[in-house]
Structure formats: C-alpha cells, structure tokens
Amino acid sequence: MKYSFHSVCNRLHENKKYVNAYTILLVDIFLSVMSSFITLLFADSFIIDLSRLTYGVIIGGSCVVSLLVFWGLRVNRNIIRHATIKSIGKMGFAIFLKELLLAGMILVSGSRLFGQHLFACAVIDFLVTSVILVGFRVTLVLVYDFTISLYGSGKTRVLVYGTGDKSVALKTRMHTSKHYHVVGFVNPDRYLKSCVLSELPVYYFEDEQHFSRFVKKYNINGVLYPSREEARREADRLVRFCQGIGVKNLFSPPIDVLGDGLKKTIIREIRIEDLLGREEIKVNTREIEAYFAGKVVMVTGAAGSIGSELCRQLAAFGVGYLVLFDNAETPMHELRLELERNFPNLKFTPFVGDVRQKERLRMVFEKYRPRVVFHAAAYKHVPLMEENPCEAVRVNVVGSRLVADFCVEYNVDMMVMISTDKAVNPTNVMGASKRLAEIYVQSLGLAIERGEVKGKTRFVTTRFGNVLGSNGSVIPYFRKQIERGGPVTVTDPGITRFFMTIPEACRLVMEAATMSTGNQIYVFDMGEPVKIVDLAERMIRLAGYVPNEDIKIKFIGLRPGEKLYEEVLSNEENTIPTGNAKIRVARVRKYKRDEVLRAYDQLAELALAVRIEDTVRLMKQVVPEFKSKNSRFEILDKINN
Structure with a gap:
C-alpha cells in the first residue's frame, strides 16, 4: 500500500499536464449550482416557504449565470495547484457578480420568489458558494502540497x-x-x-x-x-x-x-568563477538593442570564448543577420547547433575562414556587406606565442590589418577590436602583437578623420583582462589538474591577475560600440587583483579537498614572457572618464598611418619568411615600451640599449 501511494505521488509530481480548463469550468458550475441548492434548502427550512417553481427558477438561473460569469472572467483558466491570493480574490469577485446577476434577474422578471427576504438569501448564497468553491481550491492545493512533501523525502x-x-x-x-x-x-x-x-x-x-x-x-x-x-x-x-x-x-x-x-x-x-570578481558593469541594454537591431553584424573568432558569447548576446538583441567567421571547424559546428536550438528565428551564416587569407575575407565582406564588425580572432596564449612570434604577428597584426582595411573598403559603420591588458607596456610577443594591432586600427581611423584615407568606418578597441573560464585559461586548467588528483601548478607564490566574466566582457564590448565616437581604446575598473595561489586553494576546497593535504600546490616558476603583476588598466593618470563610471578611455600615443605603414609591410614579410629574431626586433622598434621578461628575446633589449 505504501509503495502504491508513493507511486501515485511520484506520478502526480512528474505530471506536467494540467486538468482541462473546460473540466474545471463544469466542476465550478456544478459546485455553484449545488451551493444555490443548499441555500434554497436552508431558506426553505428557516426563512420562507419556497415552491417547486422557485427551486426550478433558481437552479436554472444559477446554472446559466454561473456559466456566463465563470466563462467571462476565465476563472477556470487559473491553474489550481499554483493558486494565489489574487486568483482566489478573482473567484470571490466572480461569485459576487453571480449573486448580483441572479438577484437582478429575479427583480427584472417581476417575480416575488423570496419576497422581502431576497437580500438575505443572496448573502447566504454568496457565503455558501464562497466556502464551497474557495474551499475546493484550497483543499486541492493542500492535498497537492502534502503529496509533494511526501515525495520530497528522497x-x-x-x-x-x-x-x-x-x-x-x-x-x-x-x-x-x-x-x-x-x-x-x-x-x-x-x-x-x-x-x-x-x-x-x-x-x-x-x-x-x-x-x-x-x-x-x-x-x-x-x-x-x-x-x-x-x-x-x-x-x-x-x-x-x-x-x-x-x-x-x-x-x-x-x-x-x-x-x-x-x-x-x-x-x-x-564554480570558482561565481565567487570571483566584483559588482558587474551596468550597461544600457535598451540603447544597445536599439543600435544593433536589424543590422548585419560580423564576428571574427566567432567560435572562441569571447566570440561565441558575443554571438549569443547579439542574437538576443535581434540583429538582422549574423555572420560567424572562424577557422575552428568543430567549435563552429557546435555554436551553429546552439544558435539554431536557442534562437530559431535568427538569420545567420557560419563562415569557415582565416583572417590571414585575404581573398577569403574579401569574399565574406563582398557577400554579406556587414554594418558592424567585431574582431575577436586572435592568438592569445603568452608562452605559446613567445615560442611562435611570427605566427602571432601573422594573425594578431596582419590579420587585424586585413579586417580593418576591408571594413574601410566596404563602408562598414564600425569595427570593434578585442584587445588585452597585456598590450599595456608589453613584456611578451603576444601583448606586443595586440598593441601593434591597436596602433594600426587607431592610425587608420585617425587618417579617415583627417581626410587622408577615404572612408566612414569608426574604430573602437576594448582591452580585456583575464576572462574567467575562457578556453585555455587558468580555471579550466586547474580544474583538470584537480580532477587528476593534482598537483595544481602555480608559476609563483606572488603572481596576481585581474579577472572578469565572459558575459561581462561582452557587455563591455556592446557598451563601447554604442558610446564611442571612434578611435578610442576603452578600459574599465577591474577591481582588486586576485592572487593565483589563493584561486588554486579555493578551487581545491570547492572540489571538496584540503589544499596541500589532499591536493598539492606546486610552484613551477614564471613562464617565458610572463609578468608577476599585470598593469592596472584604469586610473586617473592613464585614462579619461566616460559616461559610465566603470568604463574609461585609455591615454595612448597616437601614430600617423604614414609613419607605420612601411614597418607593417616589413613585419608581414619577415613573419611570412619566419625570420624570428628580425620580426621581434622590428616589433620592439615600433612599440618601444615592449621590454621582454623571462624570455630569450631579452638580449634584443640589451643590444638596443
């Protein structure tokens, strides 16, 4: 018996279907008519002698009036198991209206069925009907809650x-x-x-x-x-x-x-991502939605952590057409399936291509004519790019230059480039390559403003800190190490980093795009830096282990090109405030396009020829603040000095 009752509770809990609204209507009418019949019996016994005609008229009238009122007010549409005070009040109003119409019908017909006792009988009928109909609903809610509480024991x-x-x-x-x-x-x-x-x-x-x-x-x-x-x-x-x-x-x-x-x-x-950070940046979503609604928008690096989140948010803002551009086949396929599932009305095309391939880029610009381009395609891992500097230049510098040039050629309204805090006083090839990309797009925008280059494109750059949970970032890396039983490897006990969440980073991009007048580099208040060793300890505890007992923490030394402390992105000395208190404009040296073109042409040639040392030497000449740290390229700084 106990097992069968539990089975009934289980089926009741799992049943997501509700009783048909017409069935509820019939039950309500039946209970309303029964209430009126009970009122008639009470009145006939204690107040006034009633004829069979009176019984027939009142029962028939109650049935018709109840049907009209309950159907008109749609009280049968309220799901009883989720009944609220408001829905109960609506039922009370329906019963009150029933009594008014029933009494009005008797008065208009000229019948003196109740004589001077009509008001008293109407009040009694209202009370009886209320008790029965409201009590019926309350009883069902209590029974449902009771069965759910029994089922909830497991x-x-x-x-x-x-x-x-x-x-x-x-x-x-x-x-x-x-x-x-x-x-x-x-x-x-x-x-x-x-x-x-x-x-x-x-x-x-x-x-x-x-x-x-x-x-x-x-x-x-x-x-x-x-x-x-x-x-x-x-x-x-x-x-x-x-x-x-x-x-x-x-x-x-x-x-x-x-x-x-x-x-x-x-x-x-x-997860650890939920516990880190600070109060997130508030942005004006109405302005953002108004700006992007109906536009053709292209995202390079669309299958990456930032790019894919940009695509999700743009889809939610109702863009007219979304062009996804990336060379990663499997992540692009997964993003396509996700967008088809979650945004069935979105018009979009996944376009497999590489930002280094000029003709492939021309094809996508020629075919879709985007109005806004988000450039998120980049190589981002510091140690890997320190070992492969020519590839960093080809993707981060040459690729960004090609995208920017095509934006001007095809009259794109705005290009938003995703940069990094590592571009500030870079100590590694990756940061320097992103700074070079910033310099080029800003110089191109200034050349348009001065009339030196024909075009209308506005160029906006946003500098990100470390993004929590992005592909290849420290948190997924630590998580895998913990799953393997450790050790968790940290480069240095004193190393710190600034962090932000992926959705927050993308909201920053959206806000920058709508507030910018062109040629600005946007940064924002990232709060306090986080010690990586503290991050590792907290992740170990979240996984249910004790740091250095169950899971060891091992210090392995700084990697090539790595800083102990990241630069503070925004302060009053190096930035200018904007309308958003958390977002500021970086003060940076402005380059003339004519001054850098020859160097960029030479960089492209050196990188293509894989002349590593010459490539890095030229990077340091264009970006004099680029001083290598913990890297084989430190010798170039000594030679230059």
Missing part, C-alpha cells in the same frame, strides 16, 4: 540563502522541482531569526560549529543562492562552512536569454 534537502524577493521567488520556483526540496531560509544576520517566511522557518548561524550541528540534525544537503552576488558575499563564511562539512553550494543563474537562450530555472553547483 530529494536533495536545501536551504535558500536570503530573505529578499529573489530568495522567496526561488523557493516558489523550487516548489515543483524533481530534485530539490526547500526546507527553510538562511538569513545572513539575526534579523528575522526564528520567523516564518513563505510558510518556512528562517535560520541564522553564528559559526561553523552551529551550522554543522544544524546540518546533521536536519539532514541538509545544500545551500541554494539566488544570485552570484549573494554567493560572493558569503564566500569567506557560509560557502566555506559548506566546503568544510561536504554540503553543496548551489546557485540558480537568473532567468535570462543572454547566455544560453533558456528561460527556465537551472540549478548547478557554484
């Missing part, structure tokens, strides 16, 4: 963090979850301690020992955070408590189409 028992609107809304969404059962709320301070919120208790924990005792007593399996900000606030307290005793830290990303295109509640374990 689900993950979680506490929802916070007592604000987001937390309450999250608890409501979790009500029908197949995997999670909310047993209460966690308040970050003593306020509301021991109170009840949304029918669940509110708890407060003074220390880890108190939290541990509670978890064991009530068999708590996880703490669920409604936002990244809430999780970050508790990174050094409640999150750490959970890590220490093996309780899951869970996170519910916001219901949002920008990211994965899904509009549903998703629960996942907190």
Whole structure:
C-alpha cells in the first residue's frame, strides 16, 4: 500500500499536464449550482416557504449565470495547484457578480420568489458558494502540497540563502522541482531569526560549529543562492562552512536569454568563477538593442570564448543577420547547433575562414556587406606565442590589418577590436602583437578623420583582462589538474591577475560600440587583483579537498614572457572618464598611418619568411615600451640599449 501511494505521488509530481480548463469550468458550475441548492434548502427550512417553481427558477438561473460569469472572467483558466491570493480574490469577485446577476434577474422578471427576504438569501448564497468553491481550491492545493512533501523525502534537502524577493521567488520556483526540496531560509544576520517566511522557518548561524550541528540534525544537503552576488558575499563564511562539512553550494543563474537562450530555472553547483570578481558593469541594454537591431553584424573568432558569447548576446538583441567567421571547424559546428536550438528565428551564416587569407575575407565582406564588425580572432596564449612570434604577428597584426582595411573598403559603420591588458607596456610577443594591432586600427581611423584615407568606418578597441573560464585559461586548467588528483601548478607564490566574466566582457564590448565616437581604446575598473595561489586553494576546497593535504600546490616558476603583476588598466593618470563610471578611455600615443605603414609591410614579410629574431626586433622598434621578461628575446633589449 505504501509503495502504491508513493507511486501515485511520484506520478502526480512528474505530471506536467494540467486538468482541462473546460473540466474545471463544469466542476465550478456544478459546485455553484449545488451551493444555490443548499441555500434554497436552508431558506426553505428557516426563512420562507419556497415552491417547486422557485427551486426550478433558481437552479436554472444559477446554472446559466454561473456559466456566463465563470466563462467571462476565465476563472477556470487559473491553474489550481499554483493558486494565489489574487486568483482566489478573482473567484470571490466572480461569485459576487453571480449573486448580483441572479438577484437582478429575479427583480427584472417581476417575480416575488423570496419576497422581502431576497437580500438575505443572496448573502447566504454568496457565503455558501464562497466556502464551497474557495474551499475546493484550497483543499486541492493542500492535498497537492502534502503529496509533494511526501515525495520530497528522497530529494536533495536545501536551504535558500536570503530573505529578499529573489530568495522567496526561488523557493516558489523550487516548489515543483524533481530534485530539490526547500526546507527553510538562511538569513545572513539575526534579523528575522526564528520567523516564518513563505510558510518556512528562517535560520541564522553564528559559526561553523552551529551550522554543522544544524546540518546533521536536519539532514541538509545544500545551500541554494539566488544570485552570484549573494554567493560572493558569503564566500569567506557560509560557502566555506559548506566546503568544510561536504554540503553543496548551489546557485540558480537568473532567468535570462543572454547566455544560453533558456528561460527556465537551472540549478548547478557554484564554480570558482561565481565567487570571483566584483559588482558587474551596468550597461544600457535598451540603447544597445536599439543600435544593433536589424543590422548585419560580423564576428571574427566567432567560435572562441569571447566570440561565441558575443554571438549569443547579439542574437538576443535581434540583429538582422549574423555572420560567424572562424577557422575552428568543430567549435563552429557546435555554436551553429546552439544558435539554431536557442534562437530559431535568427538569420545567420557560419563562415569557415582565416583572417590571414585575404581573398577569403574579401569574399565574406563582398557577400554579406556587414554594418558592424567585431574582431575577436586572435592568438592569445603568452608562452605559446613567445615560442611562435611570427605566427602571432601573422594573425594578431596582419590579420587585424586585413579586417580593418576591408571594413574601410566596404563602408562598414564600425569595427570593434578585442584587445588585452597585456598590450599595456608589453613584456611578451603576444601583448606586443595586440598593441601593434591597436596602433594600426587607431592610425587608420585617425587618417579617415583627417581626410587622408577615404572612408566612414569608426574604430573602437576594448582591452580585456583575464576572462574567467575562457578556453585555455587558468580555471579550466586547474580544474583538470584537480580532477587528476593534482598537483595544481602555480608559476609563483606572488603572481596576481585581474579577472572578469565572459558575459561581462561582452557587455563591455556592446557598451563601447554604442558610446564611442571612434578611435578610442576603452578600459574599465577591474577591481582588486586576485592572487593565483589563493584561486588554486579555493578551487581545491570547492572540489571538496584540503589544499596541500589532499591536493598539492606546486610552484613551477614564471613562464617565458610572463609578468608577476599585470598593469592596472584604469586610473586617473592613464585614462579619461566616460559616461559610465566603470568604463574609461585609455591615454595612448597616437601614430600617423604614414609613419607605420612601411614597418607593417616589413613585419608581414619577415613573419611570412619566419625570420624570428628580425620580426621581434622590428616589433620592439615600433612599440618601444615592449621590454621582454623571462624570455630569450631579452638580449634584443640589451643590444638596443
């Protein structure tokens, strides 16, 4: 018997279909007519003698009026299991309207069925109908909640963090979850301690020992955070408590189409990316949407971490046509499937090509005539480019030059180039190659402004810090090392980096594109730098291990071209403020196009001929602040000096 009841609860929980609205309408009419019949019996017994004609008229009238009112107000369309005060109030109004129409019908017909007792009988009918119809709904909700709570005994028992609107809304969404059962709320301070919120208790924990005792007593399996900000606030307290005793830290990303295109509640374990960073940059999404809506937009490097997120956000902003340009076949195929699944109305074309191939680029510009180009194609790994400087120049410098030149030739309105903080006082080939790309596009834009080159394209550059979770970045690398059992390798105990999230980086690009008047390099306040060794320790703890006990941390020394500290991107000395307090314009030396053209032509020739030392020497001449660190090219700096 117990097994069959549990099976019924299980089927009830998993059944996502609801009772047909017409069935609900028939039940409501039946209960309304029954209520009127009960009222007639009560009135006939205690108030006034009623004839059979009166019974017939009232029963028939109640049936017709109930049909008209309930159908007209669509009370049968409300899903009973999710009934709210508002829906119950709507039912009460429908019953009140029923009584008015029924009494009006009697008065207009001239019948004196109830004599001077009409008002009293109408009030009694209203009360009886309200009790039966509202009681019917409340009973169904209680029965449903009871069966769900029984079924929930096998689900993950979680506490929802916070007592604000987001937390309450999250608890409501979790009500029908197949995997999670909310047993209460966690308040970050003593306020509301021991109170009840949304029918669940509110708890407060003074220390880890108190939290541990509670978890064991009530068999708590996880703490669920409604936002990244809430999780970050508790990174050094409640999150750490959970890590220490093996309780899951869970996170519910916001219901949002920008990211994965899904509009549903998703629960996942907190990752290190969620705990790092600071308050994210706020941008004017209405202006961004208005600017890109209906335009043909091209993204180079579209299959990469930044490029693919740009494509998702552009798709959500309703671009007219999206051109994806990348030479990575498999990631491009995966992005295509994702966009087809999540944005079925999006018009787009995946175009396999290399920014170094002039004729392939010409073909895509000729065929699609983009109005805006986001140039995200680049080689980005510092040690790898230090070993292959000619390829860094061919992609990051020559490729960027070709894209910029075609933007001018085909009258593109704007080109937005993705750069890096490593272009600031570069100490490696990769950073220097990105600085060279910045110099070229800015000099080309200035030449257009001065009338030296015919064209209308505006050039915008955005400098990024390290992007959390991007392909090949430190977090996926550490995660793989932890999965293998360690050790986790860190270059130096003192090494620090600035970090940002991929969606945040892409919102910065969008904001830069809409606010720019052309030829600016945008940077932004990246907050405080993060020590990489602290990052490694936190990732180990998030994985449920103890640093240097279960998983070792090993220091291996700085890699070729690597800095111990990254340059601060934005301060009052090296930047100019904009309308967004978090975004600033970099003060950089401006180059005339005529001054750099010959050097760029020579760089292209040297890189193609794989004359490595000559290539790097010329890079240092064009970018005099390029001083190699921990690299075989340091000797060139000594020779130049």
